[in-house]
Amino acid sequence: MPQLRIAVLVKQVPDTANVTGEAMKEDGTVNRAALPAVFNPEDLNALEEALKLRDRHDARVTVVTMGPPAAVQVLRESLYRGADEVILLTDKAFAGADTLATSYALSLAIRKLGGADLVLCGRQAIDGDTAQVGPQTAEKLGYPQITCVSRIDALVAPDGEGADGAAAAGSVTATRSIEGGFETLTSSLPCLLTVTGEANDPRPPSVKLVMTYKGIAAEAMPDYDDTYLDPENDAAEVCMLGRDGKPVCRAKVVQWDHEALAADRDSLGLRGSPTRVKEIESVVLAQSEARMVEPTDAGIAELVHELIEEHILG
Amino acid sequence: MKRSDVWVVVEQHDGVAAEVSLELLGRARELADTLGAQVGAVLIGAGAALGDVARELVARGADTVFFVVHDDLAHYLAQPYAAVVGSLIREHQPQIVLYGATTTGRDLAPRVASALRTGLTADCTDLRIGDHVLKGEEYRDLLYQIRPAFGGNIIATIISPLHRPQMATVREGVMVMPEEDRRRDGAIVAVPVTRSSAPLHDAAGVTLTDAEFAVTLVRRVQEEKRVDLKGARVVVAGGVGVGSREGFALVEELARTLGGVVGASRAAVDAGWVAHDHQIGQTGTTVRPKLYIACGISGSVQHRAGMDQSARILAVNDDPLAPIFSVAHYGIVGDLHKVIPQLIAAYRSKGAGGEAAPAPAGASAASDGGAP
Numbered sequence: 104m105p106q107l108r109i110a111v112l113v114k115q116v117p118d119t120a121n122v123t124g125e126a127m128k129e130d131g132t133v134n135r136a137a138l139p140a141v142f143n144p145e146d147l148n149a150l151e152e153a154l155k156l157r158d159r160h161d162a163r164v165t166v167v168t169m170g171p172p173a174a175v176q177v178l179r180e181s182l183y184r185g186a187d188e189v190i191l192l193t194d195k196a197f198a199g200a201d202t203l204a205t206s207y208a209l210s211l212a213i214r215k216l217g218g219a220d221l222v223l224c225g226r227q228a229i230d231g232d233t234a235q236v237g238p239q240t241a242e243k244l245g246y247p248q249i250t251c252v253s254r255i256d257a258l259v260a261p262d263g264e265g266a267d268g269a270a271a272a273g274s275v276t277a278t279r280s281i282e283g284g285f286e287t288l289t290s291s292l293p294c295l296l297t298v299t300g301e302a303n304d305p306r307p308p309s310v311k312l313v314m315t316y317k318g319i320a321a322e323a324m325p326d327y328d329d330t331y332l333d334p335e336n337d338a339a340e341v342c343m344l345g346r347d348g349k350p351v352c353r354a355k356v357v358q359w360d361h362e363a364l365a366a367d368r369d370s371l372g373l374r375g376s377p378t379r380v381k382e383i384e385s386v387v388l389a390q391s392e393a394r395m396v397e398p399t400d401a402g403i404a405e406l407v408h409e410l411i412e413e414h415i416l417g
Numbered sequence: 418m419k420r421s422d423v424w425v426v427v428e429q430h431d432g433v434a435a436e437v438s439l440e441l442l443g444r445a446r447e448l449a450d451t452l453g454a455q456v457g458a459v460l461i462g463a464g465a466a467l468g469d470v471a472r473e474l475v476a477r478g479a480d481t482v483f484f485v486v487h488d489d490l491a492h493y494l495a496q497p498y499a500a501v502v503g504s505l506i507r508e509h510q511p512q513i514v515l516y517g518a519t520t521t522g523r524d525l526a527p528r529v530a531s532a533l534r535t536g537l538t539a540d541c542t543d544l545r546i547g548d549h550v551l552k553g554e555e556y557r558d559l560l561y562q563i564r565p566a567f568g569g570n571i572i573a574t575i576i577s578p579l580h581r582p583q584m585a586t587v588r589e590g591v592m593v594m595p596e597e598d599r600r601r602d603g604a605i606v607a608v609p610v611t612r613s614s615a616p617l618h619d620a621a622g623v624t625l626t627d628a629e630f631a632v633t634l635v636r637r638v639q640e641e642k643r644v645d646l647k648g649a650r651v652v653v654a655g656g657v658g659v660g661s662r663e664g665f666a667l668v669e670e671l672a673r674t675l676g677g678v679v680g681a682s683r684a685a686v687d688a689g690w691v692a693h694d695h696q697i698g699q700t701g702t703t704v705r706p707k708l709y710i711a712c713g714i715s716g717s718v719q720h721r722a723g724m725d726q727s728a729r730i731l732a733v734n735d736d737p738l739a740p741i742f743s744v745a746h747y748g749i750v751g752d753l754h755k756v757i758p759q760l761i762a763a764y765r766s767k768g769a770g771g772e773a774a775p776a777p778a779g780a781s782a783a784s785d786g787g788a789p
Contacts, residue, residue, distance in 0.1 A: 119567050119718075206531060231566055232699070233539035235527035238495065242531035247631040248495050250524045276635065281520045286637040288494075294631070377536030377580035381549060381561065384572045393732065393742045398751030400759055406731075406747060407763040415708045415729050416651065416764065417676060 107162035107260050107273075109153045110213050112224035112240065113146035113181065115174040119229045142177045145225025149298040151305040152255055153223050154185050160260055163187050165219070167212050169197055169205060178356055182316040183308035190216075194360035199373030202231075206239035208371060211364040213244060220261055220273060222295040226251055237297035247290045251279040253301040261292055421454040422481075422511040424582070426502055427474060428493075428521050430639075432466025436594065436647075437517030439477050441587055443595030444544055445515060446478035451546045452558055455480040457511060461501055463491035468605075475603030477595045482603060483509075487610040489625060492637065493521050496629040499528040504623045505608065506533060511582050513560050515544070518586035526586050536577030537584045538562035542591045542726075551578050560585070570718055590647055590703045591726065644678065644694045646702045651677030651710070654697055654724070657684040658713020658734060658753060665690040667757045668712050674761050680704065680724075682714045698723035710760075712753045716741025733757070 117138035153164045166181040168174050169192035178189035192208055200208065213219055222241070227234035234250065241248035254277065261273035273292035278285050280299065361371055369375060396406045410416040423445045428435040442458065449456045458479035460471055463486055471482045485501050502525065506514060514529075516522035518540045530537035543563035549556045560583040562575040577583045609622030617624045646652060653675065655668035665685065672679045680697040681690070697704055699719040709727035714720060716732070716739055724730070725744045732745035733753045742748045749756050 117567070119570065201536070202527065203531060203534065203536065231539075233527075234523045235530070235537060235539055238524060238527035239531035242499070242528045248524070248528070249632065250495075251520050279520070281637075284637065284639040287635040288632050289635055290632040377534070377577045378538060378562075378575050379549075379551070379578060380573055381576045382574040383566075384574075385570070393745040393748035395748045395750065398749050398756050398759070400763070403749070403756065403759045404763040404766075406749075407760065410708065410729070411764075 105260075105262060107156070107160045107221070107258075108216070108219045109156060109162050109164050109221045109223065110216060110219040111146070111150050111153045111164060111166045111181070111186070112209055112222065112236070113150065113166055113168045113177050114143045114225075114228045115140050115168065115170050115177045116143045116228050116230045117141075140173065140176065142180050143225050143228045143230075145227060145298060145300055146177075147225075147305040148300055148302045149223040149225050149296075150181055150184060150186065151303045152252075152296075152298055153221075154306065155303070156221070156255070156258055157185075160258065165190065165216060167192065167209060167216075169193070169200075169208055169212075175356055179316060180308065183312045184306055185309065185312065188357070190357045190359060192359050192364070194371075196361040196366075196368055196371045199376065200371065201376035201378045202233055202235035202239055203377060204371055204373075204375035206236050206243055207375060208361075208364065208366060209236065209240045210243035211366055212359060213240070215359070215364060218244075218293060220292045221258075221275060222246065222293070224295070224297055226297040226299045234297065237295060241295035244293070244295070246293050246295045248295045248297070249275075249277045249279055249288050249290055250297040251281070252277045252296045252298050253280050253285070254278040255296070255302075256287060421452060422457045422509065423449040423452065423454055423513040424457040424459060424506075424511040424515065425479070426459045426514060426516045426522070426525070427461075427470070428517050428519060429460065429462055429467070429470050432462075432464055432470060434470050434473060435517055435519060435521075435589075437519060437522075437587065437589035437592075439473075440589070440592040440594050441515045441517060442474065442478040444587070444592045445513075446595060448513060448544060448546060448560070449480075452512075454512070457481045457483060457509070459483045459485065459502060459505055461485040461490050461498055463488050471605045472599075473597065475601055475605070476597045476599050478601070480603050482605045483608050484605050485608045485610060485623065487612070487625070489612055489630070490610070492634045493525075494630070494632055494634065495524050495528050496632065497625050498525055499532065500625060500629050501608075501610075501623050502529050503532045506582060514582045514584045516584070516586045518588045522586045526584060530584055533582075535580040535582060535584060536575075537586070538564060538575040538577075539586050540564050541585045541587045542572075544585060544587065549576055549578055559583070565722055588703055590705060644692075646678055646680060646695070646697065646704050649678035649704065649706050651675045651708045652680045652697070652704050652706045652724070652727070653677045653710045653712065654680030654682065654695075654714060655685050655691070655712045656682035656714030656720075657688065658715070658736075659685060659690065660713070660754075662690045664713075664754065667754065671710065671712075671757050671761055674764055675708075675710075677706075677708075677710075680709075682717070682720050711741050711745070712757060714741050715739045716744065 118141045164186050165188040166186045167190045224237045257276040259274045276289040278287045396402045425441045425445050427438040445456045456479050458474040474482050516526040541562050541564045545561040547561045556578045559576045562585045566573045611620045611624045614627050653672035681695040686696045699722045703723045705726045707728045709724050710731045712733045730745045731747045732741040733749045733756050737750045
């Protein structure tokens, strides 16, 4: 019986839910340094769905992220929750990527893994909220997609372990939220699903796994220019995976650059990105002053009167 | 059709065009007029009612409707719909293609953008035409795609200077719905659709292969929409500061008194004081009423994204530093349990003499769009 191959795409993001005035610079741009970097919330939901599937099926969960060396932190957190294998795509050539260039790199990583039966990712990342990388990665892989998944209803593994025993390709049935309702879809495998926060409550890190993995760092490819590596992780110990594919003591963070992916450089990073940011304007700074009204009967009566006079209130 | 056209990919359900698609036609018309271009609409589906939708698209501003009808296209599915849209774009080369930022549009547009290797900007709140200088070279008449980013903390203007078409999804409710003009002329062009087991190279129109039907619809459940937040002239919204389900009754009473609809922040919905379909904000509904009254809502960026386009905003909060005051036109710092009854009393005594009697309990303001 072949092992079900699940790839989970995750992203480290600035915690935009807690942006304060201090996180905005004078010029109105976001001061990323003032924001804590977090595991994109819906990517954690995607990982949780993968781990839940592995609880029921013979599956291998591989987590892939693209980002600077510091993004290894979300891979560590994936290992703490039970991921089997983690891969860091990091290279200056990836920098400045929009969603198209990002999906290109991610799709190459999945191809290099030999494909996957199921690719899971969060619906959207909280820094951009575009929800584009999932569908674009699916298109690049030629996989079908089901986005905004709030529930995975059923999974029939590729060799047909389901009740009907017929589906050789396997299938997944999932429910997605749509405006004012929901719809349930079935797809043959392989398939890419984007998962919303409604799907589950992600499990916390396991204390045992934290102890196992806390020292791991990204391991460079042979001959890789490691000056780009996170200096904080220089001393960390790296161990290999066991022969059975399970981590023996500490997992290895596999690190791939653009050469490892055999990528076309013109399709990567800023060069491979059709979109450009022309201008950025801070909302926090571009605010008007509210006219304060005293909480007295007279003050409020005057306000209501004014709103009626101006036909704001009928 | 010329290379310069501005397109809207129309979303329809059961023979009714989505409001956001019609809103987009209005903006597409303006953009096309600025560019001296024509407006194209792509309409995909099945069923007899689709012809009426096509005529409505012309009446709302389309010069050409690409009418793609096939039984296998009755329900939206990402792959076949993306194949249709991608194929039409390759053939006709529009310079701009717009989609509603609905779950459907946000599912479809990135798939098309990836296949065409062109740029796509999600969730735009404004679109304009402008120029840009890149490496000493001037690019004229680009589409400025304006959207909030970083959780709504910044507004970014995105361009796609070198790739065509320039594509964007646009949020529902931010563009103005164009009037219907049944006398407008437009062409409804039927696009032939061929279903085949393998790709065909010389078929006219659009070919759909079996591989594009890997996903099948099991069922679709549409829950009846009871709350019309979008049509409301007045929205009275409560947040965590309301404190309790009983406290929320005050918010409801103010809404009833003013002939408004009840809204809520996510925190109030999560607390179980009010149903999710009242939620305003990034994960709820976007509203643009004449008056928005925020009661006990601190004003997270996610909430503000759903209401900051309101004509007037009144914030009531006991915390003078609450971020909601930064988007409000009027602020009252005080205990909402006292302030709301004061607002009700003031409205009843000063404004409601005569015909503007308070609406009965449970009524919404959805029907009073004709009021001054």
